[in-house]
Amino acid sequence: MFYMPSIAVQTTPDAAMVEQAARTVVTRHPPGSVPLTELMGAWYDAGLTWVHFPQGLGGMEAPRQLQPLANRIMREAGGPEPRTVNTIGYGIVAGTIRRYASPEFAAQLLRPLATGEEKWCQLFSEPGAGSDLAGLATRAVREGDGWRVNGQKVWNSLAHISRWAVLLARTDPDVPKHKGLTYFILDMHSPGVDVRPLRQLTGRAQFNEVFLDDVLIPDTQRLGDVGSGWFVANSTLADERTSLGERVVARGSGAIGDAVQLWVDHPANQSPALRERLARLWVRSEAHRLTIERARIAATTGTVGPESAITKLAGSELTQAVYEFCIEFLAAQGALMDTYAPDAVDDESGPNGIQRRYLRSRATTLEGGTSEIMRNVIGERVLKLPQELRNDKTVPWRDVPR
Amino acid sequence: MTQEFEFGEEIVALRAMVREFCAEQAPESTVRTAMESELGHDPALWRRFGSELGVFGLAVPESDGGDGAGLVPHAVVVEEFGAALVCGPTLGALCLALPALIALPDAQARQDYLPGLIAGELIATLAAPTVHGVFDPEAATVSATTGPGGWTLSGGLAHVPDGASADILLVPARTQEGLALFAVERGAAGLAHTDLFTMDRTRRQATFELADTPARLVADEVAAPAVCARAVRVATALLAVSQVGGAQRMLDVTVQHVRTRIQFGQAVGAFQAVKHRCANMLMEVEQARSAAYHAVWALDSDSEIDDPDLAVALAKAVASDAFTSITRAAIQLHGGIGFTWEGSPQLYFKRATADLVTLGTGTEQVENVARLVLDRRVAAANVPEPTLT
Numbered sequence: 001m002f003y004m005p006s007i008a009v010q011t012t013p014d015a016a017m018v019e020q021a022a023r024t025v026v027t028r029h030p031p032g033s034v035p036l037t038e039l040m041g042a043w044y045d046a047g048l049t050w051v052h053f054p055q056g057l058g059g060m061e062a063p064r065q066l067q068p069l070a071n072r073i074m075r076e077a078g079g080p081e082p083r084t085v086n087t088i089g090y091g092i093v094a095g096t097i098r099r100y101a102s103p104e105f106a107a108q109l110l111r112p113l114a115t116g117e118e119k120w121c122q123l124f125s126e127p128g129a130g131s132d133l134a135g136l137a138t139r140a141v142r143e144g145d146g147w148r149v150n151g152q153k154v155w156n157s158l159a160h161i162s163r164w165a166v167l168l169a170r171t172d173p174d175v176p177k178h179k180g181l182t183y184f185i186l187d188m189h190s191p192g193v194d195v196r197p198l199r200q201l202t203g204r205a206q207f208n209e210v211f212l213d214d215v216l217i218p219d220t221q222r223l224g225d226v227g228s229g230w231f232v233a234n235s236t237l238a239d240e241r242t243s244l245g246e247r248v249v250a251r252g253s254g255a256i257g258d259a260v261q262l263w264v265d266h267p268a269n270q271s272p273a274l275r276e277r278l279a280r281l282w283v284r285s286e287a288h289r290l291t292i293e294r295a296r297i298a299a300t301t302g303t304v305g306p307e308s309a310i311t312k313l314a315g316s317e318l319t320q321a322v323y324e325f326c327i328e329f330l331a332a333q334g335a336l337m338d339t340y341a342p343d344a345v346d347d348e349s350g351p352n353g354i355q356r357r358y359l360r361s362r363a364t365t366l367e368g369g370t371s372e373i374m375r376n377v378i379g380e381r382v383l384k385l386p387q388e389l390r391n392d393k394t395v396p397w398r399d400v401p402r
Numbered sequence: 403m404t405q406e407f408e409f410g411e412e413i414v415a416l417r418a419m420v421r422e423f424c425a426e427q428a429p430e431s432t433v434r435t436a437m438e439s440e441l442g443h444d445p446a447l448w449r450r451f452g453s454e455l456g457v458f459g460l461a462v463p464e465s466d467g468g469d470g471a472g473l474v475p476h477a478v479v480v481e482e483f484g485a486a487l488v489c490g491p492t493l494g495a496l497c498l499a500l501p502a503l504i505a506l507p508d509a510q511a512r513q514d515y516l517p518g519l520i521a522g523e524l525i526a527t528l529a530a531p532t533v534h535g536v537f538d539p540e541a542a543t544v545s546a547t548t549g550p551g552g553w554t555l556s557g558g559l560a561h562v563p564d565g566a567s568a569d570i571l572l573v574p575a576r577t578q579e580g581l582a583l584f585a586v587e588r589g590a591a592g593l594a595h596t597d598l599f600t601m602d603r604t605r606r607q608a609t610f611e612l613a614d615t616p617a618r619l620v621a622d623e624v625a626a627p628a629v630c631a632r633a634v635r636v637a638t639a640l641l642a643v644s645q646v647g648g649a650q651r652m653l654d655v656t657v658q659h660v661r662t663r664i665q666f667g668q669a670v671g672a673f674q675a676v677k678h679r680c681a682n683m684l685m686e687v688e689q690a691r692s693a694a695y696h697a698v699w700a701l702d703s704d705s706e707i708d709d710p711d712l713a714v715a716l717a718k719a720v721a722s723d724a725f726t727s728i729t730r731a732a733i734q735l736h737g738g739i740g741f742t743w744e745g746s747p748q749l750y751f752k753r754a755t756a757d758l759v760t761l762g763t764g765t766e767q768v769e770n771v772a773r774l775v776l777d778r779r780v781a782a783a784n785v786p787e788p789t790l791t
Contacts, residue, residue, distance in 0.1 A: 263776060264783045276765075279772035287720045290692035297407040310685045372674070378684055379677035383657050386672040 013051070013062035015069060021046045021060070022073040031079035037115040040085055043074070044114040049082065049090075053098055057106055058114050088158060089113040089120035093166055100183070100223035100232060109164070109185075121162035123153040123186065123210055124233070128402060131373050133168075134177045134230055135392070135400065138212060140169035140184065146218040147171075147184070149192075152211050155367075159195045159208040162188050167217075168229050170397065177397040181229030185221040192216075202347045202359045203340030249289050255322040255361075256285035258354060262326055269329055278329075281322050288314050310382075313374040316364035323358035330354065404474070406699045406707060407692075416457070417478050423455050424486035430746060436489035437603035437749075441567055443489040445525075451490070452522020458496065459520035462504055467517045473636065476500075477643045477698045484644030485651040487749055489604045493760070494527030494564030495519060497640040502528050502572055502583070502633035511585070511620040515570060526570040526585075529559040529610070530634050534769060535718065535762015536711070537634040539574070539581040539627055544612060546575035546582060554592075554614045555584060563760070565608025566597045573617065574630050580623035583630065590615050602756035604749070638714045638761045639697035642721035645757050646694045649687045649725045652732040652750045656680065659736055676735060683728045690724035693717045715762070715770035722764030725754040 013021075029042045043049055044058045048070045053059025071082055083090040094113060097106050112118035129136035138151025149169055159165065165186040172180035186193070192215035197205035224232040252260060263270065263278055292311050327334035338352045347360035365371040379385045392400045404410055427447060436443050452458045461476035462468020469475075476496070483492050500519060503526065506512050518524030531541035544557030555575050565571070571586040571593075586593060592613035600607055621629045657680055660671030670676050697717035700708040707713075729751040733740035740747045758764055 260776065260779060264779050267780070275772055275776060276768060279768050279776060282775055283716055283719050283768060283771055284689075286716055287689035287693045290696050291689050294407040294692045294695075297405065310681075310688055313681070314685050314689065372678070375678040375681040376674065378681040379671070379674075383671075383677075383680055383684060385657065385661060385677050385680060386669045388672045388674065389668060 013047075013060045013066075015066055018048070018051055018060070018062055018066045018070050019073065022048055022070045026073060026077035026079060031074070031077050036080070036085070037117055039079060040082070040115040041111065043082065044111055048074075049110075049114040050094060050098075053094075057098060057103075058094075058110050085116035086113055086119055088122050089116075089118075092122065093120045093164075096166065096183070096223060096232060096235070097185075099235065101185075102220075105220065112163075118163040119158055119161050121156050121159040121165045121188070121208075123156055123159070123165045123167040123212075125155045126152060127154050131370055132392075134181065135397070135402070136168060136170060136181070137402075138167075138169045139173075140171050140182060140217070142171075143216070146216050147222070149184075149186075149212045149215045149217060152209065154198065154207075154209050156195075156208045156210050157206060159188070159210050160197065164188060165210075166223075168233055171226055171229075173398040174396050175227070176394055177392065177400060178230045179227055180397050181233075182226050183223045183229040183232040184217050185223060186215070186217055187221075190215050190217070197342065199342055201362065202344075202356060203342060204344050204347060205342045206347065249292060251286065251289060254285075255319045255357070256282055258357065259322050259326050259329070262329055262354065266329070269331060274325070274329055277325055281318070281325055284318055285322070288318055310378060312368065313371055313378065317371060319364050320361045323354070323361045326354050327358050334358075407695060409474075413475060413478055416460075416475055417482060420455065420457060420479055420482040421485070423451075424482055424488060428486055428488050430487070430749070433487050433489055433604060433749070442603065442606040443491070443567065445567075448490045448525075449522040451488075452520060458500075458522060459516075461500065462516055462520060466504065466512050467520060473639075473698050473702045474695075477640055477695070480640045481643045481647035484647030484753075487604050487648065487753060491525045491527065491564035491567055492644070493605065493637070493641065494562075494568060495525050497637040497644075498528035498530065498563065498633055499526035499570070499572055501636035502530075502629055505629040505632045506583075506621055507625045508620055511618075515585070524570065525564065525568050526572060527562060527564045527568040528572040528630075528633055528637075529562045529565075529574070530630050530637075531574060532634055532761065534766040535634075535638060535715070536770065537627075537631040539576075539630075542574055542576050542581055544573050544575040546577045546584060546617065548577075551616070553584060553617045553619055555586065555612045555617045556592075556614055557612055559610040559612070561598070561607050562595075562610060564606055565595055565610060566606055571610065572620070573612070574626060575617075577623060581626050581630075582619055582623050583621035583626040584617035585620050586612070586615055586617045590617070592616075600756065602752040604753060605756045605760075634761065635710055635714045636701055638718050639694065639701055641757060641761050642690070642694035642697060642714075642717035645721035645725035645754070646687060646691045648750050648753055648757075649683075649690060649721070649728040652728050652747065653680070653683045653687055655746055656683065656732045656735050659739075663737070670735075679731055679735060683731050686724040686727055690717075690721040693720040709774065712771065712774045715767045715774065718762055719764050719767035719771060722758045722767065725750075726758050726764070729754040 025042045025046050025048060029039045031039055047055055047058065047060030049058035051059055051062040051066050051070055052064040054061060075081055094110060097109055113120060124133060126136045126138060138149065140147040140149045165188055167184045167186045168181055169184060170180050171182040192213040194211040196209045198207045198209050199205045200207060259278060259281060295311060336352060337355050338350050347356045350356060380387055457479045459468035460471045460479065461473050464470040480492060480496060503512060503515050515524065515526060519526055530537055531543065532538060533541050543559060544555050546553050546555050555573060569588045573584045573586055574581050575584055592615040594611045595608045598607045598609065660676050661669055663670050694717045697713040700710050700713035729747060732747040733751055736745055736747050739745045
């Protein structure tokens with residue numbers, strides 16, 4: 001007769017359990033030989049998609065730090081880095097759904113999100129609300145059991161292939177701007193949703209504009225309280241920042257790797273002045289990489305410092321500087337481009353991949369918080385400097401100049 | 403040994419202890435008194451750091467009378483000294499001589515010098531010949547001859563850190579066989595020194611002339627090059643860490659100033675022109691900290707996380723840029739106060755300038771990186787692929 005203490009059932013899954021579960025999935029559903037949706041579905045059912053989530057919602061209530069272990073096993077078995085299956089879904093949506101959606105609704109949404117069958121996009125920014133996101137103007141007006149939504153969103157990547165969107169809309173224009181927003185889930189197949197490609201300076205249409213014309217959203221698809229949209233949105237931004245800490249970069253990879261390879265491949269273009277410039281960029285890149293590494297260690301040892309706040313700012317400006325070097329190093333060749341076709345595969349590959357990356361790099365200091373906003377954030381939240389005097393925080397949104 | 407970048411509780415406690423001791427025993431008023439004195443520091447205070455605080459032996463193995471705690475805690479001490487601008491032979495004794503003495507194969511020599519250095523009783527420095535911040539035996543300017551009375555040295559030494567206060571001068575010198583390392587005592591026959599008037603009065607230098615000066619052989623031609631190379635690497639990494647300490651202190655002081663300085667009806671730190679420069683300063687000091695401590699970990703015993711030469715060059719290049727840039731910004735953001743003699747920024751600006759050009763200038767270290775990374779990659783690409791037969 002075995003004595004089985006009841007505590008064994010309640011034990012928090014540890015690394016060994018996560019590892020075993022992950023190996024079982026990739027053994028039974030070999031990546032590459034089974035369809036991606038089957039693999040990711042099994043991954044979800046085994047609780048490996050977000051190990052810290054509850055059972056039945058793609059998790060096993062394990063410590064979050066064990067996620068990279070599971071992901072590594074997936075990659076080593078030839079599977080994808082899981083988040084790439086549904087970038088926005090994994091990055092910001094899943095955590096919000098878990099926190100704010102009813103368990104039934106969450107169960108309905110999360111599995112197809114995890115498998116990539118239903119893609120997700122984010123409808124936050126607007127033509128009139130970029131850095132000042134809380135000033136957005138898309139209106140949601142209560143109507144029966146739901147909401148009637150009108151407005152225009154912009155910079156929506158994946159919107160053209162998404163089944164679902166997370167949406168921030170103004171439900172009360174008569175209170176200060178941060179207090180009148182509500183967070184919704186929008187079915188992108190709803191009548192009145194019009195997605196149009198937005199062509200960027202690289203020629204591609206990686207993003208979209210989304211027009212919302214009398215779109216109806218049931219109240220059951222509201223996440224969080226009416227008026228708490230800003231808070232809900234920020235809680236997911238925190239998720240996104242935490243997940244950034246899971247990335248590890250190797251020395252000499254990324255932009256600086258491109259530049260050094262270019263240097264090696266074109267001896268005739270080399271000069272002492274360019275050599276010094278490249279060496280200085282290598283030095284900056286390596287100091288930046290080590291800072292990411294230090295932030296990662298700090299996060300796992302529990303003392304989060306200012307490192308993570310500065311890596312986005314430093315990294316984006318560095319990427320630009322490196323590709324600026326590349327173009328000048330290529331000299332006359334740097335002024336050539338293969339195509340500006342909107343349906344080019346991506347902003348990286350092709351015979352003029354370096355030129356593409358150079359053009360794309362202009363977005364890095366804009367997307368995810370402009371460098372100016374990042375410097376404000378660092379100045380105010382990390383260095384505790386006072387905010388500039390503002391005239392938009394206490395008056396009703398309706399009265400703020402626009 | 404801890405994982406790279408893992409600053410455990412002991413390190414945190416050590417840092418707090420050193421910082422508190424510096425704040426109480428070596429505040430800026432003490433720094434100013436010491437820097438205007440002839441010697442440039444207070445030997446009694448230095449002894450208290452060694453004996454009372456007891457932080458000079460952290461990197462020294464227990465078998466040689468130290469704590470055997472490794473290079474990381476030692477670096478934390480040097481960082482805090484840099485933050486407080488502690489006047490004393492930090493560079494000569496703690497950064498250069500200490501790692502050289504630890505690396506000596508001659509146990510008797512280690513025993514003769516290390517305990518005194520740990521106690522703060524004995525001050526030693528190393529006059530290592532370097533080119534672009536890298537130890538180079540070819541650059542040695544002293545020659546050694548042996549006779550019935552033992553070894554004697556002749557030649558000249560320029561820019562010896564803390565030379566005037568050193569009881570023991572460690573001198574690499576040419577022999578018939580190569581380069582050996584010698585110890586010369588203060589006051590030895592034929593030894594003459596000239597104190598240099600340094601821009602940074604908290605960091606002293608001297609030149610030496612040696613004429614048939616009696617010396618003790620502490621590392622022979624086989625051991626000396628490795629000892630010197632190791633000492634220069636460690637000293638350069640520690641100097642980078644010290645730059646980080648000074649840079650962080652200047653950022654803190656500047657942020658405090660712009661938080662409280664009111665103009666146009668509000669704290670000037672609220673203005674984005676000021677705030678954004680502060681954000682840049684933070685970015686620079688954090689990157690310098692990463693690079694500097696990476697070098698320390700890379701040099702710690704048994705560690706093989708990186709090519710030590712590359713890690714050191716990277717550290718010194720990044721920290722030199724950060725410290726000079728942050729002290730320039732500190733002067734600017736303090737406004738007129740930043741240009742006064744009484745203001746703190748001038749002291750750190752001069753220290754940053756001295757550090758910039760010590761043990762390889764920032765640009766020389768960038769050159770070292772170019773050599774170690776770019777030239778190597780090009781050379782590797784030019785090696786023909788081995789052909790299969």
